[in-house]
Amino acid sequence: MTISSTVRLAESALLRNKMRSLLTTLGMVIGVGAVVIMQAMGQGATAYISDQISGLGANMLIAVPGTTRMMGAQSAGVPLLVEADLEALRRRAHSVRDIAPLINRPLRTMYGTNYHNTVINGTTPDFFRIRKFVVTEGRDMSDEDERTGALVCILGPTVQTALFGSDHAVGKEIRIHNLPMRVIGILEPRGSMLGMDADDIVYVPYNTFARRISGNDRLGAIMFSALSQDEIDDAKEQATQVLRQRRHILPGEDDDFVVRDPREMASVLESVTGALTILLSGIAAISLLVGGIGIMNIMLVSVTERTREIGLRLAVGATSSDILTQFLVEATILALLGGMIGLLIGLGASSIVAKAISIPFVVPIAAIPIAFGVSVLIGIVFGVAPARKASQLIPLEALRFE
Amino acid sequence: MLELRNITKIYGQQASAVRALDRITLGVNDGEFVAITGPSGSGKSTTLSIFGILETPTAGEYLIEGIPVQNLAKQVLALLRNNRFGFVFQTFNLLPRTSALENVMLPLIYAGVGTRERTARAKAALDSVGLPGRYDAHPNQLSGGQQQRVAIARAIVNNPSVILADEPTGNLDSKMGKEIMQLIQNLNRDRGITVLMVTHDASCAAYATREVSFLDGKIERDRSNA
Numbered sequence: 015m016t017i018s019s020t021v022r023l024a025e026s027a028l029l030r031n032k033m034r035s036l037l038t039t040l041g042m043v044i045g046v047g048a049v050v051i052m053q054a055m056g057q058g059a060t061a062y063i064s065d066q067i068s069g070l071g072a073n074m075l076i077a078v079p080g081t082t083r084m085m086g087a088q089s090a091g092v093p094l095l096v097e098a099d100l101e102a103l104r105r106r107a108h109s110v111r112d113i114a115p116l117i118n119r120p121l122r123t124m125y126g127t128n129y130h131n132t133v134i135n136g137t138t139p140d141f142f143r144i145r146k147f148v149v150t151e152g153r154d155m156s157d158e159d160e161r162t163g164a165l166v167c168i169l170g171p172t173v174q175t176a177l178f179g180s181d182h183a184v185g186k187e188i189r190i191h192n193l194p195m196r197v198i199g200i201l202e203p204r205g206s207m208l209g210m211d212a213d214d215i216v217y218v219p220y221n222t223f224a225r226r227i228s229g230n231d232r233l234g235a236i237m238f239s240a241l242s243q244d245e246i247d248d249a250k251e252q253a254t255q256v257l258r259q260r261r262h263i264l265p266g267e268d269d270d271f272v273v274r275d276p277r278e279m280a281s282v283l284e285s286v287t288g289a290l291t292i293l294l295s296g297i298a299a300i301s302l303l304v305g306g307i308g309i310m311n312i313m314l315v316s317v318t319e320r321t322r323e324i325g326l327r328l329a330v331g332a333t334s335s336d337i338l339t340q341f342l343v344e345a346t347i348l349a350l351l352g353g354m355i356g357l358l359i360g361l362g363a364s365s366i367v368a369k370a371i372s373i374p375f376v377v378p379i380a381a382i383p384i385a386f387g388v389s390v391l392i393g394i395v396f397g398v399a400p401a402r403k404a405s406q407l408i409p410l411e412a413l414r415f416e
Numbered sequence: 417m418l419e420l421r422n423i424t425k426i427y428g429q430q431a432s433a434v435r436a437l438d439r440i441t442l443g444v445n446d447g448e449f450v451a452i453t454g455p456s457g458s459g460k461s462t463t464l465s466i467f468g469i470l471e472t473p474t475a476g477e478y479l480i481e482g483i484p485v486q487n488l489a490k491q492v493l494a495l496l497r498n499n500r501f502g503f504v505f506q507t508f509n510l511l512p513r514t515s516a517l518e519n520v521m522l523p524l525i526y527a528g529v530g531t532r533e534r535t536a537r538a539k540a541a542l543d544s545v546g547l548p549g550r551y552d553a554h555p556n557q558l559s560g561g562q563q564q565r566v567a568i569a570r571a572i573v574n575n576p577s578v579i580l581a582d583e584p585t586g587n588l589d590s591k592m593g594k595e596i597m598q599l600i601q602n603l604n605r606d607r608g609i610t611v612l613m614v615t616h617d618a619s620c621a622a623y624a625t626r627e628v629s630f631l632d633g634k635i636e637r638d639r640s641n642a
Contacts, residue, residue, distance in 0.1 A: 329503050330523040408471070410470040413509065
């Protein structure tokens with residue numbers, strides 16, 4: 015008996031019980047769907063993380079006041095960083111290249127009768143070098159701006175649109191904290207980051223911020239870059255030592271500040287993705303097991319139902335291996351059908367979820383052969399017992415079966 | 417030439433064992449039309465099943481053209497069922513929800529015949545049993561007599577030398593039964609196909625050239641009808 019006629023035979027047998035065949039594949043659908051989602055989400059998250067890290071700038075580190083907790087920093091009751099810390103780092107942390115203060119405050123920006131509430135950041139030209147921020151219009155912040163505390167600002171695209179619509183903003187004067195600020199540049203759009211609009215932001219020179227807005231020398235954070243990738247750990251260690259001395263922390267005492275390395279954040283995110291993968295793998299394994307048992311169950315029912323048919327086939331010349339193959343192929347087609355539906359549902363669900371949590375949707379190429387392979391394997395493994403049962407029937411007994 | 421030598425068939429074990437056949441010896445020559453008669457439980461159906469290799473005897477020898485069947489490989493037995501014997505059953509045993517044509521094709525599928533030739537031969541077989549144009553009919557759309565004709569077409573489609581019929585008219589009224597008997601008789605007369613038929617109906621047995629009567633697992637009488 016040829017393969018193609020065996021397959022056609024199996025198809026017609028399965029089509030005779032359409033609903034039952036479809037329901038039988040449910041476990042396979044869920045199992046393979048979970049595998050596909052797992053692959054797509056894992057790859058999407060990885061792509062997202064590496065994208066975010068490269069967007070953070072090369073070899074970047076950031077020091078913030080507060081004690082280490084699981085994911086963030088707890089800053090209540092801890093002394094802030096000050097300008098003098100910046101100077102100390104600049105002099106004594108030798109593996110550090112660029113270094114920039116960061117201080118921000120939510121404020122209203124106004125142009126004519128338009129206004130927009132956003133976050134005003136005070137920083138120095140170093141910051142733009144570390145983060146690799148580029149202005150698409152106008153010019154960068156200069157050392158001169160910083161030194162003189164010039165009343166100038168660089169807008170994120172969202173702020174520009176909110177205040178100026180489609181008009182040109184560069185050269186115009188807006189009001190921030192009742193100060194007239196000239197727009198010198200517009201930043202390249204960066205889109206959203208962890209669900210927040212990264213373009214809804216204004217940068218002013220640090221000196222301008224300290225003298226005119228905050229009125230003190232406190233810093234929210236210090237951002238700096240290492241000389242090279244190999245020196246990131248050195249830079250981090252040096253900065254930690256400098257800041258410990260500056261903040262009078264005795265040996266053995268815990269730091270009351272954190273020097274963060276975005277790579278560590280990446281590894282945290284990756285471990286979350288890893289946990290999710292393990293969870294989905296578990297679901298997939300259990301579903302595939304249940305799916306396989308479901309197929310075995312329905313195939314056993316089918317063998318019993320079709321005992322007379324099997325008897326007849328044996329009487330007209332089928333060999334027991336013909337019967338074995340027929341039922342194995344049926345089980346495999348059932349499993350494959352479930353696998354294919356699972357693949358499609360998995361891809362659909364992944365693209366929806368990816369969109370919802372704004373990570374890139376990666377079609378998991380590897381999942382397609384895996385879905386096929388797993389389905390065929392399950393079909394064969396769980397189809398063997400019913401198929402053997404069918405092939406070992408004695409023709410006459412099968413024919414007389416009621 | 418089919419030959420049963422000292423065949424014994426016992427169903428069940430020990431206390432519940434039933435001796436269905438008790439040292440039967442029976443030879444059938446090519447071209448014969450043999451009716452096997454007797455009351456129920458006399459062993460006639462078991463004899464037919466052993467002739468068709470649907471069942472193996474507990475003891476004794478079955479020879480086809482002088483070759484002992486018990487020495488043959490399972491694949492060879494399947495091949496014999498496929499191209500030497502054609503079966504006709506009381507309950508027709510057609511596959512449900514499957515067209516007449518596909519039912520008739522079944523032996524050819526296992527014989528490895530290609531699709532085109534399969535279709536042509538199945539159509540020819542259906543035509544020859546008097547069912548032209550009903551190729552696509554499903555069993556539930558056919559009368560009992562028509563279903564039995566499909567079953568006979570299936571039995572002859574692979575050109576067997578022997579037809580084994582187990583109460584072929586048992587589920588039919590007398591008119592349809594007569595038609596089926598004539599069909600079987602024609603196969604025997606015109607094509608020279610050996611026919612072995614189990615029946616308890618004397619009018620059916622009258623079509624045969626020889627009648628073998630069974631009683632309690634033994635041959636009671638073996639006579640020619642000629």
